[in-house]
Every structure is written in structure tokens, then in C-alpha cells.
Amino acid sequence: MKVPKEFTKKYVESNSPKEVHLFRDFLRSGEPYKSLFKNNPWLIPPDYKKPLQFGTGMYWDTTVARKHDYWKDIGLPQATKDIKQMREDIKEWGYCLIEEAMSKRQYKNFEERVLNQGEGEKLAGVEQPTPSGQYVNTLINKGDLFSKCIEQDPKVVQAGPVIEQLVDETLGKGWICHSFLSNGADPGGYPQGMHMDQGPLLPWITEEAPVLFNTMFIPQDIDDKNGGTLIIPGSHKSFIKAGSGGEVGKLPPTVNVEAKAGTIMMFDGRLLHGTGVNKTKKRRIVATMSNVKSWTRTQENWILSVAPDVLEKASPKLLHRLGLQALTYGSTIEGFGLGASGRVGDPWGSIKQFRTAYDNGEYIRVRELDKNSSEKDLKKVYTVRQAMKKAKEAKQEK
Ligand SMILES: [Fe+2]
The missing domain is CATH 2.60.120.620 (q2cbj1_9rhob like domain)
Known part of the structure; x- marks a missing residue:
């Protein structure tokens, strides 16, 4: 089947000169650093290959x-x-x-x-x-x-x-x-x-x-x-x-x-x-x-880096601070956490269980399924199913 020519890489490239890129003037303005360095050249970082200069009024040459x-x-x-x-x-x-x-x-x-x-x-x-x-x-x-x-x-x-x-x-x-x-x-x-x-x-x-x-x-x-x-x-x-x-x-x-x-x-x-x-x-x-803010991608990828024993001991508050408390617009796993409040300890959004399953080599993701899927595939201990079950039970207990 022939792909319409408008969708070919060549066509897209030839119709995308830089000057027509969306929002380019703003996104590529380089501001505020551009004007910051232009109007304050003493704020330009030093050349790390050269010895550091003092007595020339640069930003590091200051006092309390x-x-x-x-x-x-x-x-x-x-x-x-x-x-x-x-x-x-x-x-x-x-x-x-x-x-x-x-x-x-x-x-x-x-x-x-x-x-x-x-x-x-x-x-x-x-x-x-x-x-x-x-x-x-x-x-x-x-x-x-x-x-x-x-x-x-x-x-x-x-x-x-x-x-x-x-x-x-x-x-x-x-x-x-x-x-x-x-x-x-x-x-x-x-x-x-x-x-x-x-x-x-x-x-x-x-x-x-x-x-x-x-x-x-x-x-x-x-x-x-x-x-x-x-x-x-x-x-x-x-x-x-x-x-x-x-x-x-x-x-x-x-x-x-x-x-x-x-x-x-x-x-x-x-x-x-x-x-x-x-x-x-x-x-x-x-x-x-x-x-x-709660929806931001964090600098440190805690989800992977926190040691298992630290995670095991972590309070609900700490889990939350590490982004292990999913909410509708952040950190959901296979959709688990959509609709969650993001509040400390909310079982709907507790994603620690996925990490624990992962650590134990037991994280089973939902893959391609259809009406002809085998019994074996349908009955797998999917981690997301376990998580939803646990959250439902916790809600009923309340
Ligand atoms: Fe900083």
C-alpha cells in the first residue's frame, strides 16, 4: 500500500524549515540567560580548563x-x-x-x-x-x-x-x-x-x-x-x-x-x-x-533508586514524598492510580507494591490479550490486578 506523499519523511523535512517551527521564537529564544549574560558578562562561568582568575570582577570573586x-x-x-x-x-x-x-x-x-x-x-x-x-x-x-x-x-x-x-x-x-x-x-x-x-x-x-x-x-x-x-x-x-x-x-x-x-x-x-x-x-x-509540585518528573528517579530495605521501612509519608503515591496526573502504573487523590496513604495509588514485585522478579505486566487468549494468559497473576484487588479491599474495610 502506498503511503500518501505528505506523510513521507522527505516531504515532512522539506516542509519544515526552522523558521516555521511552532512557537519557535519563544521556545528557542534562549531567554532569560541570553540577555542575562549579554547585560552581565561578569556572570559568565569560568573556563574549567584554565586557572581561575581573581581581581577581574567576576561573580565568584566576592564576599559576604x-x-x-x-x-x-x-x-x-x-x-x-x-x-x-x-x-x-x-x-x-x-x-x-x-x-x-x-x-x-x-x-x-x-x-x-x-x-x-x-x-x-x-x-x-x-x-x-x-x-x-x-x-x-x-x-x-x-x-x-x-x-x-x-x-x-x-x-x-x-x-x-x-x-x-x-x-x-x-x-x-x-x-x-x-x-x-x-x-x-x-x-x-x-x-x-x-x-x-x-x-x-x-x-x-x-x-x-x-x-x-x-x-x-x-x-x-x-x-x-x-x-x-x-x-x-x-x-x-x-x-x-x-x-x-x-x-x-x-x-x-x-x-x-x-x-x-x-x-x-x-x-x-x-x-x-x-x-x-x-x-x-x-x-x-x-x-x-x-x-x-506533585505532578513533576523528579530529578532523582526514586522509583528505581531507593534501596529495597529503605522502601520496606518507609512510612506512607515518605512513600508519598518519593512520588510512590500515584495520582491522576502523575506516576500511574498500567493505569493504576488514575482517579486517585494522591493523598498520603491512599490505597488507590500506592505503587510501592509494583516496585516490590519488580524487586522480587514477580512483576507481571498485562500484554497483548484478546478473546482467544489462552487460559494461561488470562489467569496470570497480573500485578495490576492484584493492586486493584488490594485497593478495593482497603476501601471496603473503611
Ligand atoms: Fe542549584
Whole structure:
């Protein structure tokens, strides 16, 4: 049978010059980074093949706010325990600092576990180096305390209820964890390029509120010497002003975040930031846990990566945070989860059972069937059938 010529690859290609591509002007505008770098060339990342330059006014060559000529008299966020102040800081500056968010015992445990894990991963040859230092990824599998951090359990992060409240307000209840990893700034490392964490959504700027909200755990003192995170306070607003696809003008200078061990910085997914330069001889670590709206594809593919024993112990809340609670528009498996509320513990959407079946080599998917299918095929222990049965039973029990 002859395929109509309009459907041939050749025809499609010859009728699809770039200039007619749908929405191209907007989608390929390269904004806001294009204008950001054009109007602020000092924000261009360094050449990682060359030694890092200082004294030329580049973004990594800065200091903490209280010593910075431009910023020192401007009331930037200070570490606080007052949730009302945190809300003001987040709105105005795109971040807040939670004072003593982790107790001394909590941040010491955190620091020790991450540093030891980093060493172990190097020895095992599974470390993940970056131009700045070392990532320790998928912390959830690397110590019980990290699962509890994702749950914002006060046992490991005493400010948990405050964090949870602010993320609920920002992303709406039902948000999930995007990833949780440690970022290292090693002596002699390069700065990270300045970026916004919800960058994958560009050129859309979500003007009214972010769609990603970050919780950065700071288990060591950080400052301008050891690579305190670089930020441009209030930069989220420059993007809001520019709007989706719009151009960004000149931006104020970067500062290094200065914070005591135990602080947690919460920041807007639109805030420009990046790992700073560590000029000391000691490794500096922080750990970032970003959170996203419930339907988003997560950075870390938890569905596959979470260790079976961690999964077995996981509370309904943790399962939910890892995206293992399906809802109509996210994470359904063979349709299981369509129509589910997505609420913590809802049996209609509990997809952990699929992962367990998979781990045990017992996940049976529904394949081609018809009215002449064999008895054997029709009677297979399909995992989706089991899941639906279980959900129905749970509903009846209620
Ligand atoms: Fe980031």
C-alpha cells in the first residue's frame, strides 16, 4: 500500500524549515540567560580548563553581605527562628535563613555521615566529581537520618515543622521531593555556574510563585573563604519582572552566603545561585533537597533508586514524598492510580507494591490479550490486578 506523499519523511523535512517551527521564537529564544549574560558578562562561568582568575570582577570573586560595599547597608535576610520574618524574606529576597534549624547533635551527625560517605565513595570508585567538588547523590540510601530529613522529622531537623509549613504554602500540599544530594566545594575547585533551579522550565518564568523550592542543609559554618553559596539576593524578582521569554537587565552583584552550622537556607526556584569557591584547605559541604509540585518528573528517579530495605521501612509519608503515591496526573502504573487523590496513604495509588514485585522478579505486566487468549494468559497473576484487588479491599474495610 502506498503511503500518501505528505506523510513521507522527505516531504515532512522539506516542509519544515526552522523558521516555521511552532512557537519557535519563544521556545528557542534562549531567554532569560541570553540577555542575562549579554547585560552581565561578569556572570559568565569560568573556563574549567584554565586557572581561575581573581581581581577581574567576576561573580565568584566576592564576599559576604556584611563586608560587601554594595550590600552591607541593605537589610538582607538574617538567620531567624521567626516564621513571619521568613515569609517576608522569601518574598522580598528569594530566600530565608533558619537559625539553628538543626541542633548541634543533628548537624554533627549530618556532617559526619556525608563526609564519611564521600570518602567511601571515592575508595569504591563510585564518586561523582564536579568542577567544584564532589556530589554525594541519593542520600536516602546512605543513612537513616536522610529519609527522616525528607520527612522533615524534628528528630533529625528540629525546624522540620517550619520547613514543612513553608513548602506547603509555596508548592501546595502534595509536593514531592525532587532530589536530595550533597554538594561539595573542595579546595581549589571552580565555582558553579550561576543558575536557577527551576531552569528546565525556561523560557517560562512562573511569575506569581516558584514551582520548585529548595531546602539547603548547612552542617558546617560557611562564608566567603570556604565557598559559601553564591547568590544574587532578590534576583528572582528580576526574572518575575522580565516575565516568560523576557529580557533581564543589569543585575546587582553576588554575595557568598554566610551561615553558622545548623542553619537551613530555603530558597525560591527562581533565585540565581551557585556553589562558591573554597579557598581553604578543608572540604566544605552543604546538601540540597529540592521539592517540586506533585505532578513533576523528579530529578532523582526514586522509583528505581531507593534501596529495597529503605522502601520496606518507609512510612506512607515518605512513600508519598518519593512520588510512590500515584495520582491522576502523575506516576500511574498500567493505569493504576488514575482517579486517585494522591493523598498520603491512599490505597488507590500506592505503587510501592509494583516496585516490590519488580524487586522480587514477580512483576507481571498485562500484554497483548484478546478473546482467544489462552487460559494461561488470562489467569496470570497480573500485578495490576492484584493492586486493584488490594485497593478495593482497603476501601471496603473503611
Ligand atoms: Fe542549584
